[in-house]
Amino acid sequence: KNQVEQSPQSLIILEGKNCTLQCNYTVSPFSNLRWYKQDTGRGPVSLTIMTFSENTKSNGRYTATLDADTKQSSLHITASQLSDSASYICVVSANPGTALIFGKGTTLSVSS
Amino acid sequence: DVKVTQSSRYLVKRTGEKVFLECVQDMDHENMFWYRQDPGLGLRLIYFSYDVKMKEKGDIPEGYSVSREKKERFSLILESASTNQTSMYLCASRAPGLAGGEQYFGPGTRLTVT
Secondary structure, three states: OOOEEEEOOEEEEEOOOOEEEEEEEOOOOEEEEEEEEEOOOOOOEEEEEEEOOOOEEEEOOEEEEEEOOOOEEEEEEOOOOHHHOEEEEEEEEEOOOOOEEEOOOEEEEEEO | OOOEEEOOOEEEEOOOOOEEEEEEEOOOOOEEEEEEEEOOOEEEEEEEEOOOOOOEEOOOOOOEEEEEEEOOEEEEEEOOOOHHHOEEEEEEEEOOOOOOOOEEEOOOEEEEEO
């Protein structure tokens, strides 16, 4: 069964610290992996999208890595800010087909 | 700038009412989606459409229907709202590409059924 598991479920860090969110998937065949940021009460916004051949991709202070062999991805946030407080959702696309498989998200709280 | 808009941010309806949720995208995308999002369950696909007048059931279509009369507009219909349909509803459209390009979400509609 195609699944996407994220950990931890929630995380609290101090402003300025770094953190890493994890995503493990069992989707096959694999097409691409996306990370979304969702602020409370808003729709998700794309941070990165990576295909099979990409190991890492950055978007400002956000860096996503992908290990297609172990079927793991991580999202690293550097020098966290209060505005990073949000839910981060890992989404995997199977090939072929159009269905996206969503993880349940990690809720990050950044405190001052 | 890419835009997906939803007709209401917040909606309160009574049990048994017929409810229409509207979604409009301005990117000329063929693929559009309706999801619901509940705490602890994440996003679940209700219906999607890959062209005008075409629709496909997602993972949880029961109690819902959809309409796509124009390319830019995708409507979700709750024929007879029930309390278990209280949820956040998210519309999305997707750029073309092998196995799906970038997916853009609307701001969401928080529906409460009393």
